[in-house]
Amino acid sequence: MDKPLTANLDINNPQNLTAYQSTGGYKGFQNALKISPSDVQQQVKDAELKGRGGAGFNTGMKWSFVPMGEDAPKHKYLICNADEMEPGTFKDRMLMEGSPHLLVEGMMIAAYAIGADVAYIFLRGEYKLCAQRLQAAIDQAKEAGLLGDNIQGTGYSLKLYLHTSAGRYICGEETALINALEGKRANPRAKPPFPQVVGLFGQPTIVNNCETLCNLPGILRQGVAWYKGLSESVDTGSKIYGISGRVKKAGLWELPMGVTARQILDLAGGMQDGLTLRGWLPGGASTDFLMPEHLDIPMEYDAIGKAGSRLGTGGIIALDDQHCPVGMILNLLKFFAQESCGWCTPCRDGLPWAVEILTRIEMGQGSQDDIDTLQKLCGFMWIGKTFCALAPGAVEPLRSGMKYFADDFQQHIDHKGCPHQH
Amino acid sequence: MNNAIPITQLDYRTVLTDAEISEIEHECEQYEIRPAAAIDALQIVQSHRGWIDDESLNAIADCLQMSSAELEGVATFYNHIYRQPVGKHVIHLCDSISCWLHDFQIIADHLSDKLGIQFGQTTEDGNITLLPNVCLGCCDKAPAMMLDGELVENLNIASVDEILDKLRGGSNG
Ligand SMILES: Cc1cc2nc3c(=O)[nH]c(=O)nc-3n(C[C@H](O)[C@H](O)[C@H](O)COP(=O)(O)O)c2cc1C
Ligand code: SF4
Ligand code: FES
Numbered sequence: 309m310d311k312p313l314t315a316n317l318d319i320n321n322p323q324n325l326t327a328y329q330s331t332g333g334y335k336g337f338q339n340a341l342k343i344s345p346s347d348v349q350q351q352v353k354d355a356e357l358k359g360r361g362g363a364g365f366n367t368g369m370k371w372s373f374v375p376m377g378e379d380a381p382k383h384k385y386l387i388c389n390a391d392e393m394e395p396g397t398f399k400d401r402m403l404m405e406g407s408p409h410l411l412v413e414g415m416m417i418a419a420y421a422i423g424a425d426v427a428y429i430f431l432r433g434e435y436k437l438c439a440q441r442l443q444a445a446i447d448q449a450k451e452a453g454l455l456g457d458n459i460q461g462t463g464y465s466l467k468l469y470l471h472t473s474a475g476r477y478i479c480g481e482e483t484a485l486i487n488a489l490e491g492k493r494a495n496p497r498a499k500p501p502f503p504q505v506v507g508l509f510g511q512p513t514i515v516n517n518c519e520t521l522c523n524l525p526g527i528l529r530q531g532v533a534w535y536k537g538l539s540e541s542v543d544t545g546s547k548i549y550g551i552s553g554r555v556k557k558a559g560l561w562e563l564p565m566g567v568t569a570r571q572i573l574d575l576a577g578g579m580q581d582g583l584t585l586r587g588w589l590p591g592g593a594s595t596d597f598l599m600p601e602h603l604d605i606p607m608e609y610d611a612i613g614k615a616g617s618r619l620g621t622g623g624i625i626a627l628d629d630q631h632c633p634v635g636m637i638l639n640l641l642k643f644f645a646q647e648s649c650g651w652c653t654p655c656r657d658g659l660p661w662a663v664e665i666l667t668r669i670e671m672g673q674g675s676q677d678d679i680d681t682l683q684k685l686c687g688f689m690w691i692g693k694t695f696c697a698l699a700p701g702a703v704e705p706l707r708s709g710m711k712y713f714a715d716d717f718q719q720h721i722d723h724k725g726c727p728h729q730h
Numbered sequence: 731m732n733n734a735i736p737i738t739q740l741d742y743r744t745v746l747t748d749a750e751i752s753e754i755e756h757e758c759e760q761y762e763i764r765p766a767a768a769i770d771a772l773q774i775v776q777s778h779r780g781w782i783d784d785e786s787l788n789a790i791a792d793c794l795q796m797s798s799a800e801l802e803g804v805a806t807f808y809n810h811i812y813r814q815p816v817g818k819h820v821i822h823l824c825d826s827i828s829c830w831l832h833d834f835q836i837i838a839d840h841l842s843d844k845l846g847i848q849f850g851q852t853t854e855d856g857n858i859t860l861l862p863n864v865c866l867g868c869c870d871k872a873p874a875m876m877l878d879g880e881l882v883e884n885l886n887i888a889s890v891d892e893i894l895d896k897l898r899g900g901s902n903g
Contacts, residue, residue, distance in 0.1 A: 383762075395826035395865035428760075433773070433810055434866055436879055469760040474769055475809035477864065491761075491768035491796070493803040509762045550870065552828040558870035593827055593865075623869070631831055639830045643864055649807075 309538060312526030313519070313546060314562040317406035322441055325448040328409040334454060336528030337416045341462050345376065348421040348528070355527045355535045356544045361389055361480075361517030362591070362620050364543075364609040373504035374422045374512045385513040386424040387489070388415055388521055390431045390438070391473060391480035394592040395643055396625040399548040400518035402560055404431075404438040407522070408445035412468065414521035416454065417528055419466050422514050427468045430485055433475055443470050477647035481696050482515040484649065495651040496696040519548055541566020543608040553588075553626035554580045566611075569624055570603040583628040587712055591620020593640050594701030596708035597627075616708065632728035633713035634720055637706055638666040644702035655699035658689045662706065669717065672725035679717060682710060745789035750775055754793060765796040768804045772811050781812035809863065817852040817859035819897050822876040825862045828869035837873050837885050838862075844894055858897055 316323055316331050328334070340348045353368025374384065388411065392400040404411055411429070419427045431439055446468050449455045457465045471489060473479050479488045483497035486508050507513025523545055527535045536544045543565040549572050550560040556577030563571070569588065579585055587597045590607065596617035598605075605611050612619045627636055645659035662685050665678045686707040689699040710717060719727055743751070757770035771790045776782055782790075782805055791801040805811045812820075823829075823838055838849070841860055845853055852859040868874035871883035877893065 392867055393864060396828055396869050397865070398867040398869050401867045432867070434863075434876055434881065436881075471760070471770070472773070473808070474773060474811050475864075476807055488769065489761075489766060490763070491765040491794070491804065492800075493807050509766075552869035552872065553831045558828075558872075560870065625827055625831075625869075628831070636827065636830070639825075639827050643826055647864065 309546070309564055310526075310530075310534075311546060311562045312530075312538070313403065313410070313522055313548060314407070317403070317410075319402065319406040322406050322408055325409060325445070325452055332529060333409055333525070334413055336525035337413050337420070337454070339528045340417045340420050341460065341464065345421050345423055348417065351532055352421065352524065352527060354532045357520065357523050357527065357535075358543060358609060359517055360519035360523070360547070360621070362394075362594075362618070364619060367516065367520055370504065370516075371418070371422050371514060373502065374514060375505065376423055380423065381511050383426065383509070383511045384422060384424040385508045385511055386415060386419040386422060386427040387482075387485065387508065387513060387515045388427070388429045388518055389480060389482065389485060389515050390429055390435070390518040391477075391485065392432055392435075392518070393475075393477040393480055393647075394594060394621055394623075395640070396552055396589065397550075397592045397621040397623040398552075399550055399560055399621065399623060401435055401438060403518055403522050403548065404435065404442055408438075408441040409449070410522050410525060411442070411518060412445045412449055414524040415468060416449075416466060417524040418514065418516060418521055419468075420464060422512070424514070425465055425467065427466060428489060428508075429468070429470045430479070430489060431470060431472050432479075433472045435472075439470060439472050446470060476649075477643075478649040478696075478698060481698065484696070485515060486513060495649050498695075539565035541606055541608045542610065547607075547622055549607060549622045549624070551576045551624040551626060553624075554583050554628040554630070555626055556580055566606040566608040568604050568606055569598075572607070572624060573603065573626070579626070579628060583630055585626055586629050586633065587627045587709075589620075589625040589627075589705060590617050591622050591624070593625070593643060594618075594698075594704055595620040596704040597712050598708075599712055618704070630728070632670070632726050633709055633716045634666065634670050635726065635728065637709040637713075638663065638670050640705050641666055641702060644698065648698060649696075652695040652699075654688045655694050655702075658685050658699065659702055661685060662702075669720050670726055672720060672723070674717075674721045676721065679710070679721070682706065686710075740788055740792050742789040742793040745785055746775065746793060747778065750778055751793065754790075758794075764794045765800070768794060768796065768801055769808065769811075772801075772805055772808075776811060780818075781815050783815075787813075815852070817857050819857060819878055820859045820861065822861050822863035822866075823849075824864070824866045824868070824872070824874045824876075826865035826869075828865070829873040832872040834873040834885075837875075837887070837890055840887055840890060841894075844891070858894075 357367045358364040478484045484494040488494035503513045552558045650656045691700045753774045754771045757767040791798040868883045873885045874883045
């Protein structure tokens with residue numbers, strides 16, 4: 309299979325502009341410039357590229373809500389979401405460190421497609437090496453006339469800036485991200501209006517994930533049929549899948565959309581010697597647990613959804629039999645409780661409450677009532693009860709963990725302690 | 731009539747250095763409005779001063795034409811803006827899930843023991859501050875930390891000892 313995302317990726321020595329161009333780089337953008345923005349949108353829609361930021365929404369469709377034409381606002385914005393703070397997720401870091409020009413080209417294509425005149429990369433501050441390499445790539449592209457005013461005589465102008473954040477998970481939520489970019493405290497915004505119409509500085513704005521944008525150069529260079537041929541799944545293209553936890557060789561692989569988790573686990577050499585897999589999160593901390601019997605389900609949006617979880621970011625977290633499921637869920641919930649922005653009550657109060665109860669259970673001081681309260685909290689923090697998706701994301705590993713590891717919870721309560729701590 | 735509360739007008743130019751101001755101005759060019767450079771400006775001043783004290787915060791707010799209260803809301807929102815003094819070196823140890831599965835707690839306890847401080851504290855000589863951090867995006871090379879802005883992966887007791895020796899050697903001569 310072709311590997312459009314990683315074929316020329318080099319973590320140690322990423323391609324500079326000349327090297328990138330010598331392997332077909334910026335041809336996708338050149339092709340885009342030759343057709344109209346709406347034709348670019350159509351191609352991406354036809355390619356059925358789904359957003360890789362977690363929700364899996366059709367990218368071309370998302371763009372189509374942006375006002376276009378003469379009457380559209382003069383300023384429009386494209387933002388690359390490179391905040392990547394979902395525990396267990398490290399794919400965007402690899403793409404930016406190893407192939408910065410691929411992201412820059414992807415952003416140019418997206419910006420052109422929606423008629424944006426300014427684009428930002430919203431990068432998490434901890435990714436220092438990404439920042440250096442992206443800035444170098446932007447500078448090279450500017451120097452070569454690929455960015456700036458009246459690009460190659462087409463009349464299209466684009467500025468591209470790098471913004472480095474200072475560490476807060478909620479900034480990855482797209483409306484919180486927009487507030488962050490405006491220099492405000494990064495609480496999410498009410499929707500509607502949707503950012504596609506009223507976003508950054510009140511102007512139409514598209515926020516796309518880093519990996520989503522990296523898919524665009526291939527689509528524009530090699531076409532829709534080629535792109536769809538990359539996978540045999542109902543979801544098109546390739547995907548950066550990853551796995552971490554106690555596996556032999558944790559890491560990332562570009563694979564056709566829809567491979568199984570078992571294939572990914574095999575690529576990682578299986579579990580470390582002496583350990584067995586007890587459960588797994590398919591795509592980051594905010595996805596429901598699946599069990600070993602789910603390993604042969606294709607890692608695609610619908611199939612994983614039917615199994616009761618979400619593909620999320622495609623970064624698998626594997627739980628082994630030497631670690632306590634209750635302890636794992638406690639660790640996950642502590643993360644969400646800390647990173648809650650505090651805007652709405654169910655999340656601000658509910659998550660610390662859940663942490664308190666889980667701590668009690670893990671320490672052997674839990675009761676049957678605690679289980680009931682946790683179940684109730686899952687309801688209080690579910691979709692529709694909170695202002696954004698952070699709290700429901702936290703509920704996912706909690707509710708599924710309580711279902712699949714009910715015996716472990718019961719054991720903690722009955723034996724007044726964690727069987728994994730002696 | 732004369733007992734109105736006096737307002738002291740602060741001029742940021744008397745607090746921020748020319749270098750800081752010019753870096754902030756450079757960032758302002760990227761945005762439609764000056765307050766949008768808030769997080770950049772905080773990071774710039776912190777890189778020069780180690781942390782953001784009240785005087786710096788007020789000056790940055792003045793420079794960006796926003797209220798100090800608003801900027802305080804931004805500054806305290808982020809894990810990597812320090813509103814209290816930190817040591818010469820800052821260690822952020824990841825405590826998220828993949829590092830948990832790799833028993834980061836052993837590393838955390840070891841760091842605490844060797845430095846004689848809890849997380850959130852600075853060694854008495856002002857050399858090292860120990861802080862937790864959420865997932866650093868090094869999950870395949872867990873456990874991981876950020877040391878003075880650089881990611882350090884695949885930590886074990888030996889590598890942590892080596893790091894501490896270097897940090898202490900560097901400061902104590
Ligand atoms: C709490 C929270 C954190 C998020 N963090 C990220 C992130 O770090 N990166 C990302 O691409 N999307 C993140 N998202 C999803 C974004 O809101 C948005 O859906 C995504 O950037 C859209 O990109 P896509 O259409 O290309 O998938 C987050 C969502 C929530 C609710
Ligand atoms: S759900 Fe949590 S993170 Fe989202 S707005 Fe409410 S308090 Fe903030
Ligand atoms: S969980 Fe520690 S780096 Fe991701």
